[in-house]
Amino acid sequence: MIEIVPHSENDKIMALKFSNQSLNLEIEVNSHTVQNINDSKNIGTILEKYRGLLDDEAENFFINNQTIIDDFVKSLTRAFPTFIPDFVTSFLPENLNRRRILETLKEKNIDSNKIDYSNCFFKIDPSKSIKKDNLTIDDFILNLDSKKCFKNILIIDDVIDEGKTVEIFLTKMIENGNLDSDPKVKLICLYNRPKTKKLGNPLDFLRKNNSSNH
Numbered sequence: 001m002i003e004i005v006p007h008s009e010n011d012k013i014m015a016l017k018f019s020n021q022s023l024n025l026e027i028e029v030n031s032h033t034v035q036n037i038n039d040s041k042n043i044g045t046i047l048e049k050y051r052g053l054l055d056d057e058a059e060n061f062f063i064n065n066q067t068i069i070d071d072f073v074k075s076l077t078r079a080f081p082t083f084i085p086d087f088v089t090s091f092l093p094e095n096l097n098r099r100r101i102l103e104t105l106k107e108k109n110i111d112s113n114k115i116d117y118s119n120c121f122f123k124i125d126p127s128k129s130i131k132k133d134n135l136t137i138d139d140f141i142l143n144l145d146s147k148k149c150f151k152n153i154l155i156i157d158d159v160i161d162e163g164k165t166v167e168i169f170l171t172k173m174i175e176n177g178n179l180d181s182d183p184k185v186k187l188i189c190l191y192n193r194p195k196t197k198k199l200g201n202p203l204d205f206l207r208k209n210n211s212s213n214h
Contacts, residue, residue: 002167004160006195010034013192016163018170018185025170027185030079031160031192032072043072044191047098047158062097072190073104079188080154085110087150090118091157091165094126098158101190106156109188120144121169130164142172151180160192 005015011034016027035044046065053061062069088110090102110116120143128135150173155166166187173179 002163004163004195011192011194013160013189013195016160016166016187018163018167020171020174022174023170023179023181023183025183025185027155027166027187028080029160029187029189029192031189032076032079033191035159035191035193041068042191043069044159044193047191048193050097051095059097069101073101076105076108078109080109080186083152083154083184083186085152085154085186086115087152088116088118088154088156089121089169090116091155091169092118092122093158102156102158105158105188105190109154109156117144121172130168131161135164135168137168137171140168140172142169142176142178144173144176144178146177148178149180150178151183153179153183153185155185155187157187157189158191160187160189 001019003017003019004013005017006012007014012031013029015029018025018027033043035048036042037045039045046069050058050062050065088106090106092099092102106116106118122141122143123130123135124139124141128139130139133139153173155169157165160166170179170185
């Protein structure tokens with residue numbers, strides 16, 4: 001199970017809480033910004049729109065916004081400067097433009113490619129979306145030697161929504177014997193989608209309150 005922990009004021013995701021039969025783990029998250037649909041220059045707004053476009057239209061849109069994207073990524077500093085990972089993975093998308101952005105973000109946060117295992121965890125069908133196509137653990141492959149065990153894990157992604165990919169990845173690591181019994185896991189993402197809970201219908205509250213008084 002995975003649970004999102006949003007910041008109460010700015011809606012940034014602060015942590016993910018992962019739990020299964022063998023492990024309860026809080027993952028510290030560094031989300032650089034929150035998608036703001038009212039800001040056309042917001043990195044989350046740009047990349048979400050880009051993901052919704054097709055082929056030539058998408059490429060033209062990306063080119064027109066590339067300076068904003070590049071300037072944003074270049075402005076970022078190391079997210080966890082005192083954290084020394086022994087395993088780094090970035091959830092590389094099929095799209096080459098998004099992949100390039102993630103590679104740049106990864107370069108800013110690791111000192112050696114020797115700990116980069118990004119090519120070891122991937123979708124069987126990279127064209128499918130974990131949310132739209134309702135992918136499960138069986139739709140992913142973890143290609144790691146079961147004799148290797150890692151304690152300090154750094155995950156890099158462009159967007160965090162529900163944390164489902166993280167949940168599948170950690171479950172795979174546990175099942176394959178690759179995760180230390182007391183791991184430290186941190187996650188970096190460019191942006192997260194807003195997580196503020198929508199207010200319910202006031203009439204529903206009044207109906208419920210009235211019924212309890214009778």
